[in-house]
Amino acid sequence: xxxxxxxLIVVGLLSTTSHLVRAEDSASQADLKARAKISEAQAKTLxxxxxxxxxxxxxELEEENGKLIYSFDITTPGTTNITEVAVDAITSAxxxxxxxTPKDQAKEVAADKKEAKKMKASKEKDxxxxxxxxx
Numbered sequence: 001x002x003x004x005x006x007x008l009i010v011v012g013l014l015s016t017t018s019h020l021v022r023a024e025d026s027a028s029q030a031d032l033k034a035r036a037k038i039s040e041a042q043a044k045t046l047x048x049x050x051x052x053x054x055x056x057x058x059x060e061l062e063e064e065n066g067k068l069i070y071s072f073d074i075t076t077p078g079t080t081n082i083t084e085v086a087v088d089a090i091t092s093a094x095x096x097x098x099x100x101t102p103k104d105q106a107k108e109v110a111a112d113k114k115e116a117k118k119m120k121a122s123k124e125k126d127x128x129x130x131x132x133x134x135x
Contacts, residue, residue, distance in 0.1 A: 029061065043089065046085075048072075058073045067088055081100060
């Protein structure tokens with residue numbers, strides 16, 4: 001009976017923790033949006049002006065190299081390459097325009113997955129350490 005109760009407590013804690021992590025991610029995105037001086041729509045217009053006939057595949061507001069930027073992945077008809085355009089969310093300046101081949105994109109996805117796995121392991125370690133401290 002004690003094992004069942006303990007198991008239910010652990011499941012409850014893990015569920016609460018995952019909700020807190022999602023809430024933290026939402027809060028940090030809200031903080032980033034609050035700091036931005038231009039809207040995402042304005043940044044999209046600027047980014048698309050750099051890529052003829054482009055269509056935005058994905059966008060992200062992030063802090064990169066100490067700057068708050070909107071990052072856009074833009075596809076173009078007739079090519080499998082992606083043009084990434086970074087727009088400064090404070091000044092509206094174009095920070096970077098780079099073209100990624102499918103091979104580059106695959107490397108980026110692999111690196112992102114590796115980083116996500118590393119972050120997850122770090123969070124799990126922190127959670128385990130926190131549980132040990134409570135004992």
